[in-house]
Amino acid sequence: MEAKTLFDKIWDSHVVKKVEGGPNVLYIDRHLIHEVTSPVAFLGLKNRGLKVFRPEQTTATPDHNVPTENQHLSIVDELSRNQVEMLKRNCAEHGIKYHDLQSEGHGIVHIIGPEKGLTQPGMTIVCGDSHTSTHGAFGAIAFGIGTSEVEMVLASQSIMQPKPKKMRITINGELKQGVTAKDIALFIISKISTSGGTGHFIEYAGSAIKSLSMEGRMTLCNLSIESGARGGMIAPDETTFNYMKGREFVPKGKDWEQAVEKWKNLKSDEDAVFDTEYSYDAADIEPMITYGTNPGMGIGITKNIPIYNGMGESDKKTLEKALKYMEFSPGDKMLGKTIDYVFLGSCTNGRIEDFRAFTAFVKGKKKAPNVNAWLVPGSKHVEQQIKEEGLLEILEEAGFKLRQPGCSACLAMNDDKIPEGKYAVSTTNRNFEGRQGPGARTLLASPLTAAAAAITGKVTDPRELMDNEFLETDKTLEPV
Amino acid sequence: MAYDKFSVIKSPAVPLPVENVDTDQIIPARFLKAVERKGFGENLFRDWRYNKDGSPKSDFPLNNAKYSGKILVAGKNFGSGSSREHAAWAIYDYGFRVVVSSFFADIFKNNAINNGLLPVVVTPEFLERIFETIEKNPEAEFKTNLKEQTLTNLTTGETEEFEINAYKKHCLKNGLDDIDYLVRMKDEITAFEEANS
Numbered sequence: 001m002e003a004k005t006l007f008d009k010i011w012d013s014h015v016v017k018k019v020e021g022g023p024n025v026l027y028i029d030r031h032l033i034h035e036v037t038s039p040v041a042f043l044g045l046k047n048r049g050l051k052v053f054r055p056e057q058t059t060a061t062p063d064h065n066v067p068t069e070n071q072h073l074s075i076v077d078e079l080s081r082n083q084v085e086m087l088k089r090n091c092a093e094h095g096i097k098y099h100d101l102q103s104e105g106h107g108i109v110h111i112i113g114p115e116k117g118l119t120q121p122g123m124t125i126v127c128g129d130s131h132t133s134t135h136g137a138f139g140a141i142a143f144g145i146g147t148s149e150v151e152m153v154l155a156s157q158s159i160m161q162p163k164p165k166k167m168r169i170t171i172n173g174e175l176k177q178g179v180t181a182k183d184i185a186l187f188i189i190s191k192i193s194t195s196g197g198t199g200h201f202i203e204y205a206g207s208a209i210k211s212l213s214m215e216g217r218m219t220l221c222n223l224s225i226e227s228g229a230r231g232g233m234i235a236p237d238e239t240t241f242n243y244m245k246g247r248e249f250v251p252k253g254k255d256w257e258q259a260v261e262k263w264k265n266l267k268s269d270e271d272a273v274f275d276t277e278y279s280y281d282a283a284d285i286e287p288m289i290t291y292g293t294n295p296g297m298g299i300g301i302t303k304n305i306p307i308y309n310g311m312g313e314s315d316k317k318t319l320e321k322a323l324k325y326m327e328f329s330p331g332d333k334m335l336g337k338t339i340d341y342v343f344l345g346s347c348t349n350g351r352i353e354d355f356r357a358f359t360a361f362v363k364g365k366k367k368a369p370n371v372n373a374w375l376v377p378g379s380k381h382v383e384q385q386i387k388e389e390g391l392l393e394i395l396e397e398a399g400f401k402l403r404q405p406g407c408s409a410c411l412a413m414n415d416d417k418i419p420e421g422k423y424a425v426s427t428t429n430r431n432f433e434g435r436q437g438p439g440a441r442t443l444l445a446s447p448l449t450a451a452a453a454a455i456t457g458k459v460t461d462p463r464e465l466m467d468n469e470f471l472e473t474d475k476t477l478e479p480v
Numbered sequence: 481m482a483y484d485k486f487s488v489i490k491s492p493a494v495p496l497p498v499e500n501v502d503t504d505q506i507i508p509a510r511f512l513k514a515v516e517r518k519g520f521g522e523n524l525f526r527d528w529r530y531n532k533d534g535s536p537k538s539d540f541p542l543n544n545a546k547y548s549g550k551i552l553v554a555g556k557n558f559g560s561g562s563s564r565e566h567a568a569w570a571i572y573d574y575g576f577r578v579v580v581s582s583f584f585a586d587i588f589k590n591n592a593i594n595n596g597l598l599p600v601v602v603t604p605e606f607l608e609r610i611f612e613t614i615e616k617n618p619e620a621e622f623k624t625n626l627k628e629q630t631l632t633n634l635t636t637g638e639t640e641e642f643e644i645n646a647y648k649k650h651c652l653k654n655g656l657d658d659i660d661y662l663v664r665m666k667d668e669i670t671a672f673e674e675a676n677s
């Protein structure tokens with residue numbers, strides 16, 4: 001039999017039909033929806049007189065535009081409120097499970113999927129949000145779709161897609177102290193650029209990837225899309241199964257044992273061929289930070305912003321435009337640059353481990369007075385854990401406050417907008433012009449680097465502040 | 481959704497010689513709060529197109545009266561970032577039917593075709609000459625022929641073929657979309673579910 005990649009195995013088993021001279025009709029196991037990219041899809045269904053085909057395979061949560069304060073009150077912004085209410089109505093009408101803003105199960109769509117065990121190995125998972133790639137961490141094919149495709153899934157539990165090419169990125173070796181999954185991702189994108197993955201689906205492999213926690217794997221897969229790839233995935237293993245066991249929607253008892261046996265086969269055959277391969281040494285990665293206006297414009301935090309010398313004309317133009325927006329100069333050092341905001345949150349870094357890392361880092365220190373810090377848990381469950389584990393007290397002691405769950409300043413659709421011209425060290429996924437608010441300037445980094453900046457008020461190498469005490473508290477990074 | 485059937489489009493083009501144009505620039509997130517698919521063209525390239533006080537930025541091509549037409553020509557890696565289909569809607573709603581670039585992001589390309597907006601991939605050299613042609617003569621016309629799968633620079637006479645799969649071509653030509661197709665396939669999909677449960 002022909003050797004197959006993990007991606008091939010899952011994709012091929014979900015093809016309902018190959019359209020002559022066209023895409024595949026791909027069956028979708030799990031569909032996640034939110035308030036922003038679904039209303040027009042439901043409207044389309046209505047106009048065609050259609051019902052949702054398999055309502056039990058779709059799950060809904062309002063996350064993109066919700067406020068992160070006073071969630072018990074009615075949403076003030078009329079348009080946002082309308083979208084949220086519309087989602088609720090559409091779900092009620094079509095029998096779709098909806099996680100209301102005040103409910104225990106509420107959170108960012110890509111946080112609650114894994115949390116509830118909706119995300120499982122071998123599945124096809126889609127959502128009208130490009131960071132659906134997060135779910136690939138479990139060995140699933142997960143990718144973002146447009147609203148027309150949301151309508152397709154609602155109408156037929158299938159979409160039409162050409163099969164992407166396959167890429168493998170292998171990272172072997174041991175990660176250095178202070179280097180996280182976020183740094184691996186920013187490192188990769190800085191190497192292959194924001195278009196390097198276009199047309200491909202990535203599989204991450206190698207000892208450094210295997211050593212990541214489940215949440216770290218989610219962070220890495222989450223950022224796959226920023227390299228232009230449709231998604232990223234990691235073969236499931238004991239780490240995956242340990243994380244999943246006992247979660248709400250995973251099989252129980254005997255079914256669980258059987259499922260695990262099946263999932264263990266989900267890996268690329270040894271002689272499987274990838275269209276594109278890259279490999280890197282974990283030891284070459286240091287904490288990363290971005291200096292420009294796309295996620296590929298990242299460097300090791302101790303490095304300087306590139307200079308124009310030796311650059312092609314078009315790269316130079318892109319860099320010039322970015323640096324003008326950021327008000328940085330070629331050759332500048334990133335270390336020591338004054339910042340105004342710190343944002344911890346989003347589906348990239350809004351999980352409990354991110355909060356544990358941030359908290360362990362700031363423990364016993366004080367937030368810099370010039371910094372506004374927004375700490376936004378990815379879900380109600382994460383918020384609960386922060387309180388139960390005593391992290392909130394440590395954070396408050398250090399001068400931080402906690403907000404309520406949602407996408408928040410990741411895309412600034414609600415009131416959480418970084419003001420024009422201000423610099424934010426952000427644990428999110430996009431540093432595009434105006435992404436975090438009109439005129440806002442985003443420096444993407446890990447929760448540790450964000451914590452370091454929150455304490456000093458400037459771009460700081462987190463390793464400089466990691467004393468013995470941190471190393472001891474480092475055990476709080478372990479999943480409970 | 482229903483869109484106009486696509487055949488031959490002959491028109492001047494609007495140049496946007498910027499690379500890596502992400503969908504956050506095409507339509508910023510704060511304009512995604514509508515629940516209908518209307519009026520997004522007004523906010524196309526909002527923050528590049530208008531000053532904070534709402535006055536148009538004179539140096540942005542869309543505000544320059546000398547440029548017009550149904551074809552948008554942009555630098556490489558157009559449409560990266562967010563999957564928001566609103567980006568394709570905004571471009572279509574503004575009046576464009578074709579976007580030309582040397583490289584498109586995947587999701588944007590899908591979204592565009594699903595909405596009757598044709599993404600045309602050309603070689604970097606051909607793209608460069610299109611920009612040059614427009615710079616010399618903003619009224620210069622270009623012809624997109626879906627049937628032949630060609631784009632012609634009518635000033636220089638150069639033609640390049642572009643790729644589009646037979647199925648999508650059929651859809652665009654007939655104003656059909658994937659949902660029509662999938663809905664007709666429900667029995668096959670149900671059979672697939674049964675075989676795999």
Ligand code: SF4
Binds near residue numbers: 064348406410429
């Ligand atoms: S946190 Fe950001 S990237 Fe994630 S789903 Fe929300 S808006 Fe999208």
